[in-house]
Amino acid sequence: MTGRREGDKKVERRTYGLQSLGLEQRSDNDPATMVGYAALFNSPSQDLGGFVEEIAPGCFKDAIARDDVRALWNHNPDWCLGRNKSGTLRMSEDDRGLRIEIDPPDAQWARDLMVSMGRGDVDQMSFGFRVREDSWEKRGGKNIRTLKSVELFDVSPVTYPAYLDTSIAVRSLKEWEDKTTSEAPAAKYRADIARVNLKRRFIGD
Known part of the structure; x- marks a missing residue:
């Protein structure tokens, strides 16, 4: 992420595995795609x-x-693997989830990452x-x-599922619980009034 987004308290991260990331090679002459x-x-x-979260x-x-959207290694903006605007990151939704394809750069750190992926040392994704x-x-x-709709900043192969960052969601949960609690007495009051009115309608005051 950029520095601005790192400092934005509304940004959350989630990590998925196992075996949610691998390498594919179209032919012997083509570089591997993540x-x-x-x-x-x-x-x-x-x-x-x-709480438990679903998408x-x-x-x-x-x-x-x-x-x-950028594809980053371990969410580090210094290690950019691809970007959707340049066509080196491709994203799509299918029945399973958010599918990604990354054409990594011909850089030593990216080649080292692909070696780790090939060994199975890195096989998880985060967004x-x-x-x-x-x-x-x-x-x-x-x-x-x-989660029904999100603004997406980055997708990242990660070493550890370390970026849960649930503080925003916990605050949202608290707001929902407070709202639900505060609405419960009001709902009961409205129901009681409705019953009284119904009784008056049929049997009089």
Whole structure:
């Protein structure tokens, strides 16, 4: 990410594995392409601090068409693997999730990364995003957050699933819980008034 985005408290990151990233070679003369999934649909995350997160199909549709997205190694802007505007990063949604293809540069650090990927040492992907639309619900006793639309900043092969960065989501959860709690008495009051009015209508005051 750029420095501006690093400092933006609204940016969140999520990491996916296992085996969400690998190498493909079209022919012996072509360089290897990094291929994988930066995010998976309808796949519950681990507990992220009082809630579980899922991604709805279509979440990245607008971002693919609209956003200027980089592929970075370990989210480091000094190691740019590709960019969608230049055609070296290609993104699409399929039934499984956000599929990516990266044509890495002919640089030593990128070649070293591909060696690590070929050995299976690096096989996870992460993505940086800002929420445009989400929803919260209780399901099976758990708080579930569903990402419906995001602004996408980067997709990154990562060594560790270290960038959960859930502080923004936790604040959003707290706001939803407060709103739900504050609305509950009001909803009960409205229901009581409706019952009283119904009783008056049929049997009088």
